[in-house]
Amino acid sequence: MLALKTGCEKEEVVNTLCEMGLDQIAKWIMVLPEDRWESMFLSTWPTLAKKCGFNR
Numbered sequence: 251m252l253a254l255k256t257g258c259e260k261e262e263v264v265n266t267l268c269e270m271g272l273d274q275i276a277k278w279i280m281v282l283p284e285d286r287w288e289s290m291f292l293s294t295w296p297t298l299a300k301k302c303g304f305n306r
Contacts, residue, residue: 260287263302272298 260279267276275295282290292299 260284263291266302267298270301 264276264279267273267279275298279287279291288304291302292304
């Protein structure tokens with residue numbers, strides 16, 4: 251169940267990035283491992299992650 255939730259969040263982030271015209275970053279997110287993509291996204295682009303709904 252947790253993986254499904256993570257998958258949905260990942261898909262939402264990818265869609266948001268594509269809407270912003272950031273297709274390359276969206277592709278990068280898609281190839282990251284399911285268990286690490288959030289932390290890698292947050293550490294690499296914290297401001298962009300916040301715009302995608304991450305407030306950690």
